Amino acid sequence: MRTELVVVGAGPAGLAAALAADARGVRVTVVDAADGPGGQFYRQPAAELNARRPQALHHQWRTWERLRGGLAASGVRLLTGHHVWTVTGGSDSFTVHALLGPGQDEPATVHAEAVLLATGSHEHVLPFPGWTLPGVVTAGGAQAMLKGGLVVPGRVAVVAGTGPLLLPVATGLAAAGTRVSALVESAGPRQVARHAHALAGKLPEGAGYAARLLRHRVRPLARHTVVRAHGDDRLTGVTVAALDADGHVRRGTGRYLPCDTLAVGHGLLPQTDLAEGLGCHLDGPAVTVDAEQRTSAPGVWAAGEATGVGGAALALAEGHIAGRSAAARLRGTEPDPAGWAPAARTREALRTAAAALDAAFAPPAHWAAQVTDDTVVCRCEEVTAGAVREAADGLGAGDVRTVKLLTRAGMGWCQGRMCATAVAGLTGCHSVPPRRPLARPVPLGILAGTAPDRAAPDRAAPDRAAPDRAAPDRAAPDRAAPDRSVSGRPVSESDRSPSEQASTGGLSSDRPPHGRLSRDQNPPEALEEGSP
Numbered sequence: 056m057r058t059e060l061v062v063v064g065a066g067p068a069g070l071a072a073a074l075a076a077d078a079r080g081v082r083v084t085v086v087d088a089a090d091g092p093g094g095q096f097y098r099q100p101a102a103e104l105n106a107r108r109p110q111a112l113h114h115q116w117r118t119w120e121r122l123r124g125g126l127a128a129s130g131v132r133l134l135t136g137h138h139v140w141t142v143t144g145g146s147d148s149f150t151v152h153a154l155l156g157p158g159q160d161e162p163a164t165v166h167a168e169a170v171l172l173a174t175g176s177h178e179h180v181l182p183f184p185g186w187t188l189p190g191v192v193t194a195g196g197a198q199a200m201l202k203g204g205l206v207v208p209g210r211v212a213v214v215a216g217t218g219p220l221l222l223p224v225a226t227g228l229a230a231a232g233t234r235v236s237a238l239v240e241s242a243g244p245r246q247v248a249r250h251a252h253a254l255a256g257k258l259p260e261g262a263g264y265a266a267r268l269l270r271h272r273v274r275p276l277a278r279h280t281v282v283r284a285h286g287d288d289r290l291t292g293v294t295v296a297a298l299d300a301d302g303h304v305r306r307g308t309g310r311y312l313p314c315d316t317l318a319v320g321h322g323l324l325p326q327t328d329l330a331e332g333l334g335c336h337l338d339g340p341a342v343t344v345d346a347e348q349r350t351s352a353p354g355v356w357a358a359g360e361a362t363g364v365g366g367a368a369l370a371l372a373e374g375h376i377a378g379r380s381a382a383a384r385l386r387g388t389e390p391d392p393a394g395w396a397p398a399a400r401t402r403e404a405l406r407t408a409a410a411a412l413d414a415a416f417a418p419p420a421h422w423a424a425q426v427t428d429d430t431v432v433c434r435c436e437e438v439t440a441g442a443v444r445e446a447a448d449g450l451g452a453g454d455v456r457t458v459k460l461l462t463r464a465g466m467g468w469c470q471g472r473m474c475a476t477a478v479a480g481l482t483g484c485h486s487v488p489p490r491r492p493l494a495r496p497v498p499l500g501i502l503a504g505t506a507p508d509r510a511a512p513d514r515a516a517p518d519r520a521a522p523d524r525a526a527p528d529r530a531a532p533d534r535a536a537p538d539r540s541v542s543g544r545p546v547s548e549s550d551r552s553p554s555e556q557a558s559t560g561g562l563s564s565d566r567p568p569h570g571r572l573s574r575d576q577n578p579p580e581a582l583e584e585g586s587p
Contacts, residue, residue, distance in 0.1 A: 058084040058132065060381055061151050061167035063139050063329060066094020067367045068359025068374035069173030070122045075378030076171075077129045081385055084165055086137040086153060092126060093119065094175060095195065096367045098202040112202050112227060115367060137163060140495045142170055142329050146353045152505065154497065162501045169354045169381050172330050172342070173374060176323040176360035180216075181422050182440070182477050184283040184430050186319070190290025194224045194320030207233045209316030213293055215239035215281045218322040218416045219257075219366075222264040228318070229271035236312055238268065239295050241302075241419045243278035253411035256404065282309065282425050284317055293317055302420035321418045323364045324476070328494035330357060340488055346399070347390055348377035356381050365409030372401040423480045432481065433474040435467020440481055447482035455484050465489070468496065 060076050062069045065087035073083045085092070093099055097119045100106040110116035126133070137153035144150050149170045155161040178193045185191070192200075192208055194216060200206050211234045214225040221238060229235045247254070268275060276295060282304060283294045297308035325341045336343045336351040341363040348356050358377040359370035375398045383390035392399065426432070428441030446452040446461040455471075455478050458464060464478050465471030470491055471478075479486035 056084070056164075057166045058082050059167060059385055060084070060169050060171060061086065061149065061165050062171045062173060063087075063142070063151065064094065064173035064175055064359070065089065065092040065133065065135075066173060066175055066359060066370065067096055067118075067122070068175075068370035068377075069094070069171070070126060071371045071374030072171050072173060072356070072358055072378035072381070073131045074122070074125045074129055075375045076382040076385075077131050079379065079382035079386070081382045082130070082132075084132045084134060084167070086134045086139060086151060086165060088136065088138045090135050092123070092133060092135075095199065096370075097122075098199060100203055100205050104205050106205060109202075112231075114223060118367075118371070134163075134165070137165075138495060139329065140493050140497050141332055145333070149354065154495070154501070160498050160501070162505070169356070169385055170333070171356040171358065171377055171381055172335075172350075172361055173357070173359045173370070174326040174329055174361045176325050176364050177472060179321045179324045179418075179476060180319060180473065181321050181418055181480070182426055182430055182432050182474075183281055183422075184425070184427050185286065185290075185293075186284055187431050187434060188284050188286045188290045189288070190286065190315055191284055191317045191319065194220050194318045195323075197316070197318040198224050198227060201227050201231055207231050208318070209314070210234065211236055211314045212316040212318055213237050213239060213281070213295075213312055213314045214318045215293070215295070216320040216322075217241040217418055218320060219412060220320055220323070222261070222268075224318055224320075225273055226264055226267040226271065229267070229273055233316070235271065235273045236314055237274045237276050237295070239276045239279045239281060241278065241280045241298060242416045243298075247415045250411035250415045253407050254415070257408060257412075280304065280419055280422070280425075281317065281319065285311075290315055290317055298419055302422075304421075304425060322413075322416065323360065325361045325364060327361055327488060328491050330355070330361060331488070331490045332492060332494070337488060344373075346392065347380035348373055349380065363406070363409060364413075365405050369402060369405035369409060372398040372405065376402065426477075426481065432477050433462075433464035433467065433471075435469055435474075436463040436465075438462045438464040438474075443478055443481050447484070452482065453484065455479050455482070455486065456489070458482055458484065 059082040062073045062083060062085045065085050069085055070092060073085050077083045091099055097113065100109055113119065136155060138159050139151055139153045141152050142149055143152065147168050149167050151165040153163045155163050178195050180193055190209060194214060197208050200208055207228060212228055213236055214221050217240055221240060225235050225238045278298050279295050280298055281293050282296050284290055285292045292311055292313040294309050294311050297305045299305050327337060327342055330342045330350060333352045333355050335355060342350055342357045342361050344350055344357050344362050348358050350357050356377040358373035362373060376395045379395050380390045426440045428439060428444065430440045431437055432440050432443055442462045443458060443464055446458045450461055452458045452461055455475060458478055459466060465475055471489055475489065476486050
């Protein structure tokens with residue numbers, strides 16, 4: 056199919072951009088891997104779950120209602136279930152290549168004059184002894200289970216790591232009936248206080264979470280970290296310890312906390328695979344954009360977490376600006392920044408706050424000292440910390456790529472998305488985002504049949520904003536779905552692509568979710584009577 060502007064990602068940034076461009080007469084198509092719009096922030100439970108009040112599990116619900124209503128009333132075409140693996144072309148002619156079907160082995164393409172990338176972020180998790188045990192999930196993975204499936208990962212949980220995401224995860228699990236025995240945050244009050252001025256706008260939100268933690272009797276452990284997860288075939292507890300001012304574990308402060316779930320996370324990282332494939336310049340881990348959200352690649356805009364992690368409100372502002380700019384440029388006119396001045400002011404303030412949050416909630420400086428040599432660092436290829444250290448110290452590897460060649464760390468299903476920063480931290484090498492030609496695994500048959508000028512035939516637009524699963528370019532070969540296992544073990548969420556993780560996969564999928572929320576678990580209004 057053909058369109059003027061294709062937006063990759065249906066989260067807050069993508070939807071804001073699509074609506075802004077559509078309002079100015081541009082034909083817009085939004086593609087997303089999920090079954091519906093909203094992204095991770097506005098992830099919705101399946102209709103079959105009969106959730107009566109899904110807003111009980113969400114923040115800023117009224118904003119989502121406005122986005123959803125605007126989408127329904129717009130001319131935006133929404134293509135769900137489209138797992139984008141690359142974008143080709145340039146300047147004023149682009150082709151978005153996606154995979155469809157249960158096995159993600161059916162090709163589809165969208166041709167456009169311009170591309171707007173709203174690809175979001177994925178979780179940053181640092182390894183520690185026991186982190187591969189069933190029962191250890193990412194913080195966002197636990198949140199995704201709750202929002203999307205109305206399930207909780209266990210009865211007793213510890214939420215740990217660093218960053219603002221830990222607060223809604225801990226309060227959400229507690230409200231859903233899980234006993235959250237501790238919120239273990241490696242940052243301390245002094246670190247946050249240093250950035251109090253920049254974070255002043257976040258204080259009311261933080262105070263609200265603090266009140267909920269108190270109401271659910273969740274014990275906060277500031278300036279602490281998880282040093283080990285315990286268990287044989289599943290998680291039975293964790294050991295946490297206090298950190299000194301330099302980020303070292305203080306001897307004699309370890310304590311054991313029994314739990315069957317550990318939700319852990321160390322922030323988020325921008326998802327930039329598609330942008331890198333298009334030649335967009337990066338500033339550190341994020342895509343570089345100008346005041347109009349244009350990237351260094353002509354005809355390509357970017358908005359939201361891909362340009363720097365800063366939350367849904369920042370993503371909405373960036374998306375609005377990007378959509379208006381793209382619409383004007385596609386019409387051959389110069390954009391008028393005065394038209395998006397309020398969004399620009401919001402963007403400036405929230406970028407300042409995001410930078411302060413990054414500084415206040417940085418992972419502990421000496422986390423690598425607690426990683427034992429037998430700890431698996433690369434889950435896909437089962438490479439241990441000892442092998443990584445030997446590559447650097449014994450074999451002379453001076454960069455992450457050489458470590459990868461010597462150990463296979465980062466060669467597996469996730470292509471280093473989960474382990475690259477850990478490998479860099481363990482070896483002392485500079486962490487450079489690798490340039491991946493493909494954003495996700497692709498069947499060889501589709502690669503062999505892909506040609507730059509192939510396109511799906513144009514079709515009449517469906518009803519306004521109705522989710523549309525486009526037909527594949529050609530009949531898919533008669534074959535079984537590709538084997539999703541790695542090294543003979545079950546595939547965990549960390550093995551899946553970032554679009555599947557939706558920024559938040561579980562670290563272990565060897566154990567099914569503990570169970571769906573029952574009617575006597577809070578918040579009871581989130582479930583329809585009689586639902587599972």
